[in-house]
Amino acid sequence: MTLRVAIVGLGKIARDQHVPSIAAVDGVELTAVASRNASLPGVACFATLDEMLERADLFDAVALCTPPQVRHGQALAALSAGKHVLLEKPPGATVSEVAPLVALARRNGVVLFATWHSRFAPAVEPARTFLASTTVRSVRIEWKEDVRKWHPGQEWIWEPGGLGVFDPGINALSIMTAILPRPVFLTQSDLFFPANRAAPIAASLAFADGHGVPVAAEFDWRETSGEIWNIVVETDAGTLTVADGGKRMRVDGALRVDEPDREYAAIYRRFAGLAADGAVDVDLSPLQHVADAFLLGRRRVVDEFVES
Template structure:
C-alpha cells in the first residue's frame, strides 16, 4: 500500500532532500504541499496546513519541514487529524514540547517519527559495531562548515530556537549517540555568540560517560575552506574515523567504507515502515545534549555576523 505524504514547508531542505528522495522510494508518494511562498508542479498546493487538512483525503502522512519554532502547533494539528507525522530535525524548539506529541500519536493510533538524517548515513552502523567490540579511549568531533553556503538568508536560524551552529552540530550529536556503547553527558560548554545574533556561531563542548571516556566536540560556522564533518575515536582496536558526515569510515587511516549519501531515502523507507504499524520512533538525546550545552554554556561575544 502506498503511503501518500504531504510536505509542510517547501524550503531549501524540502526541495534539496525530501522531494527528490520521496521520488526514489517505492511505496511512498508525494501528493500535496503546504507553503506560504512556494508551490510544486504535479501535486496539490495549499498555503497552510489548516487549508491542506481540509483536503485530508489526499494524504495519510505529513512531513514537517518548517523551522523548529512553531512546529509543535503544526504537529499537534496533523496528529489530531489522524495523520502520521515526520519531524525534520530538530524535532522541536524545546525538549519538553515533543513528548506530548508522542502521547498524542499513541492516543490517535498514528506514527510519529523524529528524524535524525545523519543516523542513516552508511558508515554509522559499521562504526557502531566497531566500537561495540572495542575499548574506547577518547572521542573527538570536528564539525565545521560555512553558514553562508549552507544556510543563505535563513534568518530564523539565528533566532532563539533556531539553534545557530547546533543546527549542523546536532547532526554530529545524532551520530555520536547512535555509535557509542554508553550514554554521555555534558561537562563543559563554551559558546561563541556574534554580537548581533541570538544564537551561537561556534561551540566547544566536553562530555564524559560512566567509564570516564572523554569526548570533545568543536562546532564552527566560520569554516570557508570546505566542510569538515568528522568523528574520531581512539580505541584499543585502532583509530576509527567516521568521515564526511558519515559517508566514509576509516580505521587507522585505511578506508573501510565509502558510499554515497542516501540518508533521506532511508528516512522515508523507515517512515513507511512505521506508518504501516502505527509505530513511534522518537529519540530526543541529540536535542537534550544541545539543551544541556545552553544550560552549562559560558557565553563569549565575538564579532558581528553579516551575511553579505
C-alpha cells in the same frame, strides 16, 4: 499500500532532499505541499497546513520541514487530524514540547517519527558495530561549515529556538549517540555568540561517559575552506574515523566504508515501515545534549555576523 505524503515547508532542505527522496522510494508518493511562498508542479499546493488539512483525503502523512519554532503546533494539528507525522531535525524547539506529541500519536494510533538524517549515513551502523566490540579511549568531533553556503537568508536560525551552529552540530551529536557504546553527558560548554545575534556561531563542548572517557566537540559556522564533518574515536583496536558526515569510515587509515548519500531515502523507507506497523520512533538524546549545552554554556561574544 502506498504512503501518501504531504510536505509542509518547501524550503531548501525539502527541495534538496525530501522531494527527490520521496520520488526514489517505492511505496511512498508526494501528493500535497503546504508553503507560503512556493509550489511544486504535479501536486496539490496550499498556502498553510490548516488549508491543506481541509483536504485531508489527499494524504496519509505529513512531513514537517518548517523551522523548529513553529513545528509543535503543526505536529499537534496533523496528529489530531489522524495523520502520521515526520519531524525534520531537530524534533522541536525544546525538549519538553515533544513528549505531549508522542502521547497524542499513541492515543490516535498514528506514527510520530523524529528523524535524525545523519544516523542513516552509510558509515554509522558499521561504526556502531565496530565500537560495540572494543574499548573506547577518547572521542574528537569536528563539525565545521560555512553558514552562508548552507543557510543563506535563513534568519530563523539566529533566533531563540533556531539553534544557531547546533543546527548542523546536532547531526554530529545524533551520530555520536548512535555509535558510542555508552551514553555521555556534558561537562563543559563554551558558546560563541555574534554580538548582533541571539544564537551561537560556534561552540566548544566537553562530554564524558560513566567511565570517564573524554569526548570533545568543536562546532563552527565560520569555516570557508570546505566542510569538515568528522568524528575520530581512539580505541584499543585502532583509530576509527567517521568522515564526511558519515559517508566514509576508516580504521587506522584503511577505508572500510565509502558510499554515496542516501540518508533521506532511508528515512522515507523507515517512515513507510513505521506507518505499516503503527509505531512511534522518537529519540530526544541529541536535542537533550543541545539543551544541556545552553544550560552549562559560558557565553563568549565575538564579531557581529553580517550575511552579505
